[in-house]
Structures are given as structure tokens and as C-alpha cells.
Amino acid sequence: MQLDVYTSGMALNSGDASPSTAAPLGETTHRPRIAVVGASGYAGGETLRLLAGHPGIEVATVAAHSSAGKHLSEVAPHIDLGHDPVLAETSVDTLRGHDAVVLALPHGQSGQIAAALRAEDPEVLVLDLGADHRLESAEDWSDYYSSEHSGTWTYGMPELLLADGTRQRDQLVGAREIAVPGCNATAVSLALAPLLRAGLLDAERLSAVLPVGYSGAGRAAKQHLLFSEASGSASPYAVGGSHRHVPEVLQNLRRATGRDGQRLAFTPVLVPMSRGILAVCTAPVDEGTSTADLLAALQADYAEEHFITVLPEGVFPSTGEVAGANTLRIGAAVDHRSGQATVISALDNLVKGTAGAALQSLNLALGLPEATGLTRTALAP
């Protein structure tokens, strides 16, 4: 019998861009059991929110650190898993015995736990929402982080088209250690990679200014994150190149182009919204480069990609259009007067920027249809 596969209540579109060859969902008798660590934070919470709507996964364990012992409803009252679990301690004891484990932990901890779990079960899939395993180069790591490099896991950005013509997706199918990308890095990398692959931008003079929402700063109580401090104000931070997403973006651009030497100025600006990243990227272009050229390059790389929309000429994305959805929307234009291109991408930092990306990679790793549990419909207004 022909099964309709419904994910998050939305039928997969024909022409779905997920090339994975997963068996139809309905015929799976065993639902993978997952443990989510960091339930009381925004990244862990968003992972649970999406899993609540994922028909192919069973949320078996929800763990936290300082919130261990509380009920999920106390830290995340908006999530309905069907039951209200007590948050378990984060330890190998509570995390063993799952098919997949999603870690939202402070720096330096994910590698240790993963190693312990893998020692017991070589097949367990571990996804790190943190930065520890994103960078390939230990030098890059020490350049930006004041700690030891934890190692390199499979980078969780399926749509990234690499210099050799393969897509990062191929590496995620069946992967067992996945480093989920940084949210800002996703917005900038996916916007710029096709244009740099096509040689359309001055790769040594890239600039990104990103109005971002406050959930990206986490749930720890800090004064500058208070509503009264944030309301009615635009506040730049990490000005001058120190943002940790920069080496990640540059690594992606190197892998996408097969070339070195990209240089990126990067300025995030906190603005009064809770979700969203608008990556406004600029770079000089040659005299003859047109808007159509930019869009053609973006279309060439992303036309088949289910979660990426390249907008028509003259149309640019707003973050409100993607709130709660696993989409990335990109617009681009050449300004002949200034001789620069402006490329703008919008995503939800918690979805396509974090938990949605995690689920997308998890689906690939476990052999489920890539879009399972993920929607392209946002919550608006």
C-alpha cells in the first residue's frame, strides 16, 4: 500500500531535494531512541520542540546539568512530548543505550562523553550542537578559542557544495559523529559559497554584518541580555574580528572553492527580536558582474535544495518569514554605482541555525528521509 509520508504534518513536496535513499517511514518498525542533553537551554529546548513533531524518533531521555531533577514542563512549558519527563543527570549512565545522543554542553565536554559512549556502542550517533568539533584545524581552534582542540567531527551542513562537486550531505549519510554548524556560520557560508565558487566576489574583501536575535546568546542570565537592556536598542558585539564563527565560515569557503585566502570582516548586531539572523554580506565585484550572474550561481548550487530558497531579482528575505522553519532564504544584488554585491540570507538561528540543522543531519545519518520532522512553513506574524 502506498504510504503517505507526513512530516510535521506536511507532505513532502514532489521534487524534494533530499537525495538520501531512506526506506519509507511507515515501514520502519523500530523508532530510533534519542537522548537530548541540555534541555533547559535554548538549543536543547529547540531540539526537543522539533523532536516532539518528528514521527520517526522516540525521545527516550532528556538530560540537563543544573536543572536535573526538574520536570521538563518547568524549564520548557511550551513543549509537549506526550509525557513530562524528569530531567536526568548528564552522565554516561543516563545516556547509554540510545541510538542517538544530542549534546548541548559547555565547551570541552562533548568529546569526553562521546568517547565514553562510543566505547560501549560504536554505532551510537552523537551530535554536538556546540563548537568543539567543527574546525578541522587545531591551529584555527586555538586561534579563536582559549582551550585545546577537541577534534573534528563530520560537519553538519548537508547543502554545502564542495570543490570536488560532491555535497557535504554525502558525508553525513551514515555518519556517527556530527558537529552541528554555528548559526551565523550557516547563514554566511551558504550565502557566499556559490558566489565564491563561481569567482564572482572579491574573496579577500568579504564583509558580513548580521542583525541577530537574542536567543542566540543563550539562556544564562546576564545583564546585557535583559529585556530592559535590549529593548529599543541595536547593540554590536565581537567587533573587530574575534567572533568564533569566522574560522568556521572560512573553512567552509575553502572547502567549497578549493581555494585559500578568503578574508572576512564579521560584525553581529543584537537587535530586539528573539529569533533570527539576517546575514548582510557585501563584497566588491568586477565591472561586468550583474545581479543575474549572482542569482544564476546561487540557483545553480541550490535549485534542488529543499530547504534553501533563492529569491528572484529584487526580492530579499526577512527573518520573520522563516521563524520556526528549517529554511534559508537568499537574495542578492549588484550595485553598479558602488561596484559591490550585497547578498542577504535569513534563517532562524534555533532551527536552520541549530536544532533543525541537527535533525536534518540526524535524519541522514540514521537513514530517514532528510526532511522528516522539518517544515518549510514559518510562524508569522
Added chain:
Amino acid sequence: MQLDVYTSGMALNSGDASPSTAAPLGETTHRPRIAVVGASGYAGGETLRLLAGHPGIEVATVAAHSSAGKHLSEVAPHIDLGHDPVLAETSVDTLRGHDAVVLALPHGQSGQIAAALRAEDPEVLVLDLGADHRLESAEDWSDYYSSEHSGTWTYGMPELLLADGTRQRDQLVGAREIAVPGCNATAVSLALAPLLRAGLLDAERLSAVLPVGYSGAGRAAKQHLLFSEASGSASPYAVGGSHRHVPEVLQNLRRATGRDGQRLAFTPVLVPMSRGILAVCTAPVDEGTSTADLLAALQADYAEEHFITVLPEGVFPSTGEVAGANTLRIGAAVDHRSGQATVISALDNLVKGTAGAALQSLNLALGLPEATGLTRTALAP
């Protein structure tokens, strides 16, 4: 073959409160075809957003008035139906031939269109998101609206428990003309009805003050709805009893208690958020009435209701916990010093207050599981 029915990616809970005896979804070969009118407004748009995730419905026609001719992506870029329809004119020609039609029209128009459609197909289900058919009494109507009473349709509030012990749900199963309730009316009616049925509140001195979000005011461009006007300000409106949701609430309370004479002061206050209604209801109580009494009465009426959560003593809802979800959360307390009860309910005006309620009733009317396409998981932060 046993089919798992997944709605919005969330398995229906055991003990699901939807008593409808619908055939399991997976065995339905014909998906009902629906037309949605008013796609460029917030109510119509939200209906489409939810339908995008409803596995049992085919969105066949999307119509508008002044936006006819535009693509849906121009007026609602956040919605992914799988295709980008051109908005059709609103007329019997475009609306005939569907199993269900959802109308979000200005006052006075829905009855006419419904009559024309029913003349051709007596079985068509028509749902009115507007107020025209909510009131039973023509006198009530003319009291609050400056127009002629359009008639009375089946009121779309399944959870309302009536004085005779039946639930409004029973009237919605198989219904063909459904008046979707007003959002504020839903928040206040469901909060107060059990307490008035139990005789716990002074029914002649009910008061409701409702911080509400701006999407409830619609998408028409009016100065007082501008971001600059609304930002950083709390603005009361319809002060002094003229709000049109009052007769609707009173009608519900009469039907719930079997008694007359309820009196309600009602003051909505626009606050800087786009979604949400927090109905803060107060009323004098007798000396011996306790918080436990209130919660017991609420629990008695709602314990089996899938979309209503009665919170434990000392816990009160925030609208952020229900944004994007079809839930209503209620908390209550008696303040012995003042001799008054405070009952607080929170819902998302566009979901449980409008489009979610519409889908809930539509599911009942069409014989689908009541919760199809509806989630209890909200979008937060």
C-alpha cells in the same frame, strides 16, 4: 496494517479527548478539498499555515479580494503549501466544488456566499471566521453591531460544556455551517464557564482585562497599528463595554450554566506583541471558596480535554508558552484578603483563538480525528 497516525508530527496521546469516531486517517483515500478565502489577512493566512501541516486536507483553492491575482508567496511568504497558487477571486464560481470552505470576510458577506454554495451542494461545509453567525439572538447582534443579523450557525467551541451535560463538540460532529468563535470570547468563556457552572463566582460582577497582541487587530494598515505607535506602549481600547466579544461570552456562559444574568466588564489592552491573549478575569467569591475549589471545578470540566491545560495551584500561564499551538492554559487563585478570585487563561489568538479552532471544528465536522493538523507544542523562545 496498523497505521500510526501522526498529526503535525505528534502522535495523539492516549486518552485523547476527541470522542469523534473518525476512521483512522491512513485508510482515507479521498482527502477533502478545501477553499480558503481571505488568504492575505492574518486569519486566512493562519488557516493556510495550519493546513500546510494537515495531512488529511487538500488545499485546492486560495481566494482573496483585493489581493486576487497575486501569488500566495507575495502575501504570505512564510507558508509552504508545496505549490504557489495564484489567489483567486472570491466568488461562487471559484468556491464551488469543494468539500469545505473557510471564510475570512468582512461583516455581512459570509451568509450570502454560504447560501449560494449550499444551494448547489447541500453537503458543503462552510466555516465563518468572522462574527456574523456567532450570536443566537438577533437582539444581541443589533445591540453590538450596526447591521442586520445574518443568522446563527453551529458555534465552533468543542470544549464548551453545556448545562445539560453535553459538550458543544457533539453539535459539531457532522455540522455543515460553523461559526468560529471570537478569540477573546474563547479565552474568557472557557476560563469562566466551569466556575460559573459550579456557582463559585459572583456572576453579576465578572471582570476581564485582556493584554492582547496586535495580530488580533488585523492586517489593514491603520496608524494606531504601526510599529512605531505600538512599540513600548500598552493601549486600552473599546473601554466601557462596547466590545463585540461581550455578547458572545455572555451567550456561552448562559449556555454553560443554564442561567441568565451574568454581567461582564471587558477591557482589552493592546501590548507590544504580535500574538497572544492573556485573559485576566476577576470576580468576587464567597468567604469559604478556596483556590482548590476553583481548580477542582476547572479540572472537572477539562480533565479529558486534549487542548486545555488546567495548571496546578500557584502556576499561571504566559502567552509565550502557547504561541503557535492550539492550546489554552488556565490558572486560578482565590485572594482571601480581597475576597476575589483571579482566573487567568492564555491562548494564541490566531490558533486556538481563530484558525486552530476552525480546524478543530472542521475535523469534527468531516469525521477526522479532532486533533489532526493541530499541535500542543508552541514556538518559544
Added chain:
Amino acid sequence: MQLDVYTSGMALNSGDASPSTAAPLGETTHRPRIAVVGASGYAGGETLRLLAGHPGIEVATVAAHSSAGKHLSEVAPHIDLGHDPVLAETSVDTLRGHDAVVLALPHGQSGQIAAALRAEDPEVLVLDLGADHRLESAEDWSDYYSSEHSGTWTYGMPELLLADGTRQRDQLVGAREIAVPGCNATAVSLALAPLLRAGLLDAERLSAVLPVGYSGAGRAAKQHLLFSEASGSASPYAVGGSHRHVPEVLQNLRRATGRDGQRLAFTPVLVPMSRGILAVCTAPVDEGTSTADLLAALQADYAEEHFITVLPEGVFPSTGEVAGANTLRIGAAVDHRSGQATVISALDNLVKGTAGAALQSLNLALGLPEATGLTRTALAP
């Protein structure tokens, strides 16, 4: 020589309602020296913001506790005093030798410091922005606060008209210990007092629901005050009568009417704005009471009051109209259908609710024109 007195750049209106008989400003050769404690919090910061524009006061010392040693520009970059003082420790040593001292301290500390200062200088004026000295009854205090009653200072609400026909203002002229009222208490007391004096409301069934801004919750970093938690949500708190402003309001109403027995339900609701309180008060009224009656009573008590505006029939205030100004705006209406009155007042919690009220009382106490340094013009949009 006739001097034009300009306060905050705005000439005092003819018919100015401040009956104090202060000597004209221009003839004062000595500007009082003030110390402000709690500069890194919102109340202390707002006091400095207003003092920066007060021509008759010299800000001599700015003190803090945990922020001592920092420059003012680090904790309050928006304030220009003309110099950037280093925050001093809060101690008798740093606070002696001033004409006035404004205290924004945690509970229990203001009385001790004031006593020590007064022992050295009986003439020093001390203003307490905190709650310690607002209540007359030690029983009231222990009822709501879990600490010992610190004593009772002169209550800083000039406009409060008392049962004996005198105004609280009279007690503030020349006062030396002033308890600045609570912000919510100000909004509710001034809205209700004239109506209760005129016997127009059922004093035993008063209810107040107050959408409030987040700055009223202070600057301490707590999770529920984070932007991501607050954004897009209305959150009630202190539901059920435990709010500490209740005994303060009741005390004011007793003093205003000369009667006992008022009972008040009180529910504040945090909404996504940083400043503002909208006190939405309801109470049953007699059959024959009209809107005009309410407005007449309000006008009778406030017509001469510079900082209070009674709005015409049908007009109600929004908090945005008073942001940054020292004004209170009141609207009222009787709803004959419900038999209840709705009285709505709006103020800025940091200005008329805290620091503006402090300056108003300080002016009276020091013999300066009451409106010195205070404006009725708000910042909008």
C-alpha cells in the same frame, strides 16, 4: 528682577498647580548638593537622568555597592552629568555632607544609613526609593514583607488628597524623611482615590489588572527577565493578592476617604515593553452612576494638579504617551451593561512611578518650585 524659570527647558505654565511657596529659582545662590545611592540600578539611574536636567541641584556624589569603583559611564552610558564620576562606596563616610541623599537600596538598609546621617546632620533630607518606610502599620508590613518594620517616613505623593481636605503635598514641604511611593501603588491610588472619596465605587470589590514594563522588575540578571523569555509574551505574576503594593494602595485609600474596609484584587502582568504601567481598575457602581460622575470627581480633585491629566469622556491613556515624563493620565467610563466602572491610569514607572516622584517631593522639601527638573512632555514614538 522677574526671572523666567525654565525647568527641563519648559516654562512652567501659568496656573501651575504647585502651591509651594518656594523662592524663585534664580535667586538661589547655593545649589543643594545631593548624593544618589544605587546608580547602577534602574531607579538610581533614572534619578541621575532627571538630576542631569535639574538646574537647581548639584549631583555631588554617586554611590553604588557592587559597582563601586566603576565610572558612571560604564553602568549608565546614557547619562551626561557633565563629568564622569567614579562610583563611591555606599557608606556614611561617602554620604555625609550633602543636603539630600537619595537611597535605592535593598530592603532593610535605608533606615540604618538615614539614622547615621541624621545623627551627624539633623537637616539632611533623605529620600528612600524602596519600600521600607512607606507603610504606617507595622502589622501591614509584616503581613506582606518577611522582615521587621523599619518605620514610617513622610509619604511622597503630593497630589494625594486626604479626607480632611488637605493634600499630602503640605506634609512634604520641609520634610526631611521621605518614602517615595511604589510605582504600581501610585498608578492605582491616584486613579481610585477621588472616586472612593466621592463614594462612586464599591470599595469592597475593587480590582486592578496592570500591564507593566520590565524595568520595574529591576536590573538584576534573572532568567525570566531575559529578552528571549519576555519577548512576545504577557506574563502575570504575584497572582492572588501577595503583591507588596496592595497594603500601600489600601493605606492611601484609607487616608483619602477617612474610611476603612477597601478591598483590592491586584494582578500585574509583565508585557514586552521596558517602561510603563497601565492600571486598569474596575469596580461595581450603583445604577445611577454615570461616566460624567466619575470624570467630575476626578476633575474635582485634580483640576489644579500640574502632573495629572484627567482625559475627556471617551479618551483613555496609553503608556507610550507618558514615557520619560512625570505625568499621570487618567480616563474613566461606566459600562451600564455590566454595572461596573473602568478607570485607567498610565504612568512611566521610572518617572512618575519612582524618580520623578522623588524629585517632585525633593523640590517641595527643599523649597524649590515643585516642577523643577520635571517635564510633562514624553518621548514618543
Added chain:
Amino acid sequence: MQLDVYTSGMALNSGDASPSTAAPLGETTHRPRIAVVGASGYAGGETLRLLAGHPGIEVATVAAHSSAGKHLSEVAPHIDLGHDPVLAETSVDTLRGHDAVVLALPHGQSGQIAAALRAEDPEVLVLDLGADHRLESAEDWSDYYSSEHSGTWTYGMPELLLADGTRQRDQLVGAREIAVPGCNATAVSLALAPLLRAGLLDAERLSAVLPVGYSGAGRAAKQHLLFSEASGSASPYAVGGSHRHVPEVLQNLRRATGRDGQRLAFTPVLVPMSRGILAVCTAPVDEGTSTADLLAALQADYAEEHFITVLPEGVFPSTGEVAGANTLRIGAAVDHRSGQATVISALDNLVKGTAGAALQSLNLALGLPEATGLTRTALAP
């Protein structure tokens, strides 16, 4: 008698940067009479808000177009002028006989009115808040505006330091036709000019991305400006170089450097705040350029400027720090990894970006102390 001059309640600082040689305020017996046109819009409204606190000006006439006949309190309830004028029609009849006239009109109208007024009184000071008279080059005008060039008036940016070492201020003293700069143009021009004068930036690869508040878009009711549309979203506009502030910036940079050839990419982004512009400017720099170099150049040009603050190394401005104040705050840094400088300025679009700038120039033109009626203290939180 020596008079203390208090503006907006704040004493002018010693070292005040206003070189105008105005007579002390207190000795002026005649207060200039001003007419403000466009009272119901944000620019006109903000002008009135500031004038309400300007001790040296009498607001004699308030005019509007479609709002003529209404009281000021109906369109701007937050402003207290001491009286509630009826808005007059905008015509030569109502505007004649004033010392100064401030025009906030749609394109193409200011020149006509100014000419008519000047024909009657050659000495009348006219300030245009609109764009009509900002550009020197008719070609620039037709390049960006679809209308005829209205002419060139004295550009109202006192702090702009020109290539010949004089400051624009000198041209404003005694001026009679003033074109108030565009808000975005102010933020970008003042941030970049000193650095270009010092040759520190690649003038052909300038880029500015500006998170901006919604009040800059005006008060006309348009769908995209609705609260529900704007809330929770960052929305770019005028992408690709078409923004009308670009020629204005380039003109300022040419006049500041004495050189041609600057090229500027310019992308404003509407974010959910009502006031504020954060101009995030980037440009490539030479290998040896340091952050200290940038700050030194900014300090060199602005050290004596009362309303401009150059922040120390590592400190960057937020727009919340300047809301309601007439200040511009600038931070800068060189990122050696990318080889680019990031220069960030913050101002309040309605104050330093529009009405404050107008008053600053008006003071100069009328011979009043430049800072009269203007404050450096902002409203926060």
C-alpha cells in the same frame, strides 16, 4: 546680572564646542517665533517635542495638511507646549510673520513655500527637514529622485569638517535657508569623514549596513510598517544602491576630503525598535593601519564637538544609549585578520538624525548658543 543658562535643564558644559558668539540667553527679551509644519508626522512631532523644552523659542504656529483643524493633543498627546493649539492649514497665510519656519513636507513643496515666505520677509529662517535642498548637484538629484531639483540650501551638519579646514558650522551661523540632513546620511558621513580625510580607508570600497528603527519610515499607514509585520523580524530594504541617502553621504565625503571617487554600498535593515540608527561601516585598510590610528583621526576631528563622542578602544555604541538625545557615538576597530576596519556610529534618527539637528542649526542661524534646548542625556532603559 549673570544668568545661568539652562537648556533642557542641563547647564552647558564648560568647553562647549559651539563657537557661535551669541548673546547670553537670559538677556534676550524677544523670543524668536517659530512655525512648525507637519506636526502630525514623526519629524514635525519630534521638532515640537524638542521645542517644548527650548527656553529661547516661542512656538507660535503649528500647521499640518490633512490633520489641519485637529488639536495638537489629538495627533501628538505626548507633547506639552503649555497650550493645545489647533493645527493650522499649511499656507503662506498661516506661516508668514515668524522668525523661523520648520518644514516637514512631502517632496517638492518646501521650495515653493520658502520662496513665497522670503518674498515677504527676506530675513525669515526656513529649515527643510525633507531632502529637497540637500544636494548640490542637480544631476545627483535626478539620479536618485524622480523629480526636478529644488535647489541647494545650507547643509545643516555643523560638525562636518571640510577639506579646507573650516567646519560646516561656520556656514550655518546667520544662515537663512537650511537643509536638514538625512538621518542615515548623518550617521554614515560623520563616522567616515575623518577617516577618509586621514586617508585611512579604501574610499572606493566603503560599505554601510544600518539596523534602523521604524520611526524613520514615517507615520503613514503602510502594511509593512504594521507592528505585526515588523515584530520579531529584521527586514532589509533599498538593497542594491538605490537609497536616497547615498548621494548625500558621497557629497559630504567629497566636501570633507576635497577628493572625488568615493564609492559606498548601503543597506538599511528595519529592526523591531522605533528609534535608532546603528551605522555599521566597513572598508579595507592598509596593512599598517591600526585601531589607534582610526581613533586618533576621529578624535582629531571631534574632540571639541559637544554632541559627538568618540569611544575608547574596544567600546562600541548601542542605539539605546542615545535615544532621545542629540548625540552621536562612534567606535572603531581594525581587524587585522580580514584587513578591514569596522566603524560604528549610533544616533537617534529623530533627534540627531532630524529634529535635534534642525534645532542645532536653528540655534546657530539665530545666534543662540548651539546646544540650547538639546541634551546629551538619553532615555534608558
